[in-house]
Each structure stands twice: as C-alpha cells, then as structure tokens.
Amino acid sequence: MTQAFDIVVVGAGMVGAALATGLGQSGFSVAVVDRALPPAFDPQASPDIRVSALSAGSERYLRGLGAWSNILDMRATPYQRLAVWDETRSPLQNLVPRKLSEVEFDATELGAQHLGHIVENSVTQQALWQTAEAEPLVTLIHGHVISALDQSSESATVTLDDGRELTAALVIGADGAQSQVRDFAGIGTTRNQYDQQAMVISVRYQGAVENITWQGFHPSGPRAFLPLHSAGPDYPGESWASLVWYDAPEKLARLKALVDKELMAEIQSAFPSCLPLLTHIDARASFPIARQHAKHYFAGRVVLAGDSAHTINPLAGQGVNLGFQDAQALQDVLREARRAGDDLADRRWLNQYEHQRRPANRRMMLTMDLFYHLFSNQIPPVHLLRNLGLSAARALPFARNRVARYAMGIDEELPAILKQITARIPGLNQL
Template sequence: MTQAFDIVIVGAGMVGAALATGLGRNGFRVALVDRGSAPTFDASLSPDIRVSALSAGSERYLAELDVWSDILSMRATAYSRLAVWDETQHPLSNLFPRKIAEVVFDARNLSTSHLGHIVENRVTQQALWNCAASLSTVSLFADNAVARLDNGQDHASVALEDGTELTCQLVVGADGAASVVRDIAGIGVTRDQYQQQAMVISVRYQGPVEDITWQGFYPSGPRAFLPLHSAGNGESWASLVWYDSPEELARLKSLDNEALMAEIQNAFPPELPPLTHIDARASFPIARQHARNYVKNRVVLVGDAAHTINPLAGQGVNLGFQDARALQNVVREARRAGLNLADPAWLTQYERQRRPANRRMMLAMDVFYHLFSNRTPPLHLLRNLGLGAAKAMPFARNRVAKYAMGIDEELPPVIRQLAERLPGLRQL
C-alpha cells in the first residue's frame, strides 16, 4: 500500500512531534513515523525520570503550536533562579567563605517572571502527539520502523516494516542520536565521548516546591538539582543529576535506596533539601556528536539526529525545537516560492542557520566541561575568577542568561573566546 505526503518525519519524540504539528498547521500533508506507541500521562503516577529544562524560547515556540497550555494543564514547574558555584577543594578553601564565586541568575534582573520550566519529557511529548493527531493534515504511523529509504532525485520514499510505503518530497530524520535515517542516507558524524557519565535520580524531599535550579561543580563533574511539582503531605518531587566516572556511577547504581540516599545527602551540596524517598534511577553515557551535513538530497536532520551536546544545562531539546522552527519556516518559504520542498537552495539555508547556532551551544557547554571537570590549579583559579567576574558584572551575567533562555542568539564574547582555545572544538 502506497500513500503520498509532502513530508515524512521519522521520529515522534518531542522535536519530531513539534515539527509535525507546525507543518501540519501550515497545511502540509505530513506522515509522522515512530517505532514506539503514543505516550501516556497519568497525574497519579510518579514523575518521568526524563525531564527537560525548557527555555523561554521553547515556551514561545510551543505556544505558537498551541500546545503550551496543554503542557501547563498536566505538569510543569517554573523556576525563576539558576545558581552555579565551584565545590572543588583547594589549599585556600579554609580561608575563604564557601561559594565565594557563586553566580545566581535571577528572572527579576531580566524583567521576566521566570527563566524556564522543568517539564517531564512524556508530558511535552504527549501534548505534541495529541495536537498532531488532531490535525487532518497529519497521519501518525506508530509502532512502526523504517525498513528502507530511497533518497531519489525526483522524490523520496520510505518503506515501513509493516509493508506500508510512503512517498514524499522531503524526509526528516528526527529519530535521535542513533538515527537510522542519517545512517541510511550516508551522513557521517564527528563524535567525542566524555570521560563522565550522568546518573539521573527521581526523588522526594521534605519541603515546598523550590523556584531555583542549581549546579555545584566538583572535579568529578557537576551535581544538579531540578525542582518538580508537589508530592503532597509537605513533600515535593525533584530530579537530581550526578556526573561522575562510569565506575563510580556503577557502584552507586548497585546500592539499595537507603544507602544511595545516604550517599546523595553526603555528596551533594548542603543546599539539597532532606530527601525522603528515591523513586527511580538511570545512568547514561554522554557524548558530543555533530552530523557532517544536515542535508543530503531529500533527507534533512533535526534535533539529536543532527547534534548532541553535553547535557550540563539541559539545552539539547531547546536546540531541537529551534531546528524544528527554522526548518518549518524554510519549507514554508520554499512552497511560497513555488519550489520543490527539497530545493537545495532552501535546505542549505536551513543548515546555514542552524549549524553555527548549534555549534555555539556545543562550545559553551564544553567550556564549562573543560573548566570545571578537573583539579588543575590554574584552571581552578581561572574558573573562580570567571564566576567572580560574572557575579560582579550584572550585564555580563544577564547576557549569559538571555543566551541560555533563547532570547539572545549570540554566544557571549568571553565564552566564545575561551571555546576557540579549547582542544578539539574547531572541527565541530
């Protein structure tokens, strides 16, 4: 059975579903393919262990898609402050106040109500699936995988495992870091594996929902706190992130909940509220990966299929939403010009917009990774001077905050200059 569409999107995660919704609202006939089932949300269940810090820019995009109100009606936690500080011990630690170089980004200094929202991935994904499914222009092909992709000169076709064949002008790979679409299209990647891994822990703590998310930086990696919603009975949910060596995280994962809770309370900064319960835990390797091209003939990549970054600031999905928004605009303009949706000039314009922007965020995250994940005394001094300068100069601090929120697109000059001096980053 063959069905014809304008665009086939492979991967109905947050980015793919957002792009399908946007294109569907613009009148394109879209096929949205995913090997999984539609996500479900149950308010009585514990939070999803996978959460994202959605920036103000992502909120605007999701509001344009008319899904942000649905997300808020399920679960989303606003945060108005973000704090970072250095927890590395050094010979002079006892002579200076703790967190002497702490930097706090505050929404009040930016004349806004909040910096962003912490949202469970399944909440965002379900809101987007529901919206896409409600559009007559979007057809969902769930529980189905790609068996074959023909990236032809005149059109493209995608054969699914159930025998369905989809023809189209453009195929979008939104199927994650291990993208099948990218591999079939023959698009290579550059990849660097970090020495650290990340462990995510879903916890309850005693106290109200906090309005701050923070990261304390240790030589073994940062330890972060992301606030979630109320759990009732005076308790609240939070997501903790612990970066460390694979060996140390394997040891931690082997502990029972009581022992792990004791380890967390001992190893995390004292700002961590008293924990009462551990619900779930998971660890994953982290890597920086960048596709050598975003476009090949009638195939174009978005989100993690095109790039993955160090998750220090949770910016991955925000970059993916920016990709989706940019591609949606480019494809719409190609149609207005009466051109084929895979016209090289327009798709090249998409890559020229997004590759530099994604590279800038990769560089920013790697600056933090290289500066903070070590015990080298000169770098320890440099990062404390940097944090101290940011603390003393509100203008510079607010520039960084606006960049992270998706308000400003330019990387702050000091971070850009540091990034260009780090090894291995010029090839991105």
C-alpha cells in the first residue's frame, strides 16, 4: 500500500513532533513515523530522568504551536535566576575571591518574568503529540521504523518495516543523533568525543521548589542543579530536582554502582554547599558526550533538523532549544517555497535553511567547546583567566545581560560584540 503526503517526518521526539504540528497548521499534509508512542503522563509518577531547560524563545515557539498550555497542564518549573561559578581550588584563588567570580543572571534585570522552564522531555513530547493529533492534516504512524528511503526527481519514497510505502516531496530526518534518515541519504558527519561523560540523577530534597538553577565548574566537569516541582502531599516539605554530574567515565561508573545511601553521601560531599539536603534518589543514568555535526543539512529530497543535524555538549542545556530553532526556520522556509509555487526540495530554499541554521548552531557548538576547555583544567594561568572573565561579567551588567537575553531566547538577534568576536574565531567554518 502506498500513501502520498507533502512531507514525511521521521522521528516524533520533541523536534519531530513540533515540526509535524507546525507544518500541519501551515496546510501541509504530513506523515510522522516513530518506533514508539510517547509515554503517557502520570501526575503521581516520579519525574522523567530526562529534562530540558526550555528557553524563553522555545516557550514562545511552543506557545505559537498551541503546545505550551498542554505543558503547563502537566508540569513545568520556571526559574528566575541562573548562577555559575568556578569551584577549582588553586593558589591563585586568593587573587580573585570566589564571590567576585560568581555570576548570577536574574530575570528581573533582563526585563523578563523568568529565564526559562525546566521541563521533563516526556512532558514536552506528550504535549506536542497532543497538538499533532489535533491537526487533521497530520497522520501519526507509531510502532514502525523505516527500512528504505529512495529518491527520484519527482518524489521521495519511505518504506516502513511492514512494507507500507509513503511518498512525499520532502523527507525530514528528526530521528536523533544516530539518524537512519541521514545514513540513507548518504550525509556524513564530523564527530568529536569529549573525555567527560554526564551522569543525571533524579532526587528529592528537603525544602520548597527553588527558583534558581546553577552550575559549579570543577576541573573534572561541572555539577549542576535543576529545580523541578513539589513532591506533593505524600512527601510534605520536599521537592524534586535533577542533578547533573560531569566527570571521567570511570568515576561515573563507580558512582552508578553505589547503593542510594552511598551515592547520596558522595553527592552531598562533592556538590557545592548550596545544594539542599537530599532525602531520596529516584533514578540515575549516564551517557557519553560528543559534538557531532552533519556535513550537509540536506541531500536531494532529504533535510535534517535537531539532533540528526547536530549534537553539542549539553553544558548549558541548549540542545533542544537549537532543535526548536531549526524547526521554526524550516517551517518558515517551506511556507515560502510553497507560496512561490516551488518544489519543497528546491535547493534554493533548502540552502536558505542551511545558511540560516548552520552558522547559529556552529556558534553554540564553539561556545560550549570554549567553556569545556576553559573550565576543564587546573592550569594556573587559565584558572586566573577564567576567574577574571567571570569577574568582568559580574562587573559589566549591561554586556552580560545583552548576552543572556540572546542565550535565553528573549532577544532573537546576536549582540553586535558577539558577532564581531565569532567572526574572528579561526576554525568556526570547519565545525
């Protein structure tokens, strides 16, 4: 059996489901293929171990799709403050007292109600599935994977594992870092594996829901606190949080093997003193960290978005926000192509999408790499340099806040000073 659509989206994670919703709302007939349904939301369940810091820009995009109200109907935790500081101990630390090198961003100073929301990935995905299901032009196909992808001058054909064929003018690969679509299209990648891994831990702690998320930078990697929702009447006075511990793979393997009581003691000892008193560990998981970038964002009638096109160091939680920016840009380009009466796979339009998104994604990759290399060492001159940099950020609130407004998606335009800096950085175009 063959079904015809304008667009086939492979992958119904957060970015794929957002794309399907936006394209359906724009009048395109869309098929979405994914191997599984998103998990149903259970308000009594422990939080998903996978969470994201959704920026104000992502909130604006999701609100436009109609998904934001669905997210709020489930659960999301706004944060008003973000703090970063250097935890490295060095003989040079007396030259720059820690308080002077601790930088805090406050939504009030940025003219915003909040800097963003911490949201479980399953909540965001479920909300976007709900909006996609409500679109009459969107067909959701779950429980299947693609077994082949063929292209001609007229169309692309996706073959499912049950033998069904889906034809379309364009296929969008939103199926993650190990993208089958990217492989079928013959698009290569550049990949750099970091020495660190990241361990994520879901915990309950004693106290009210915090309004701040923070990262303390250690030579072995940052340790971060992301606030979640109240633990409810079953655990009075307690709240949920997600902790992230970056470290060497062998160190994290040892930590993962500990029983909860031992791991809790390790966390309370190794994390900054501002970490609230932990009462329970619910789940833990670790994963490798890599920077990966597709050599091209499209080939023929295939185009990539989100993690299929790029993955970055999750240091500042910008991965899904970049994916949503891809989705919004691609939707806009495809609407323009249709308005012009052009083929959706016309190189002119897909080039426009790539030329818009590749530099922005490269800039974020490079920024995360600079942070990674700057903070992941104990070399005294570098230690002094980074502390002086944090001190300068603290002392120059106007410049600091301009950068923060861009990073949080409050402002859509990169500040002029950052444009000048990134334009002069060697190697940017090779990422």
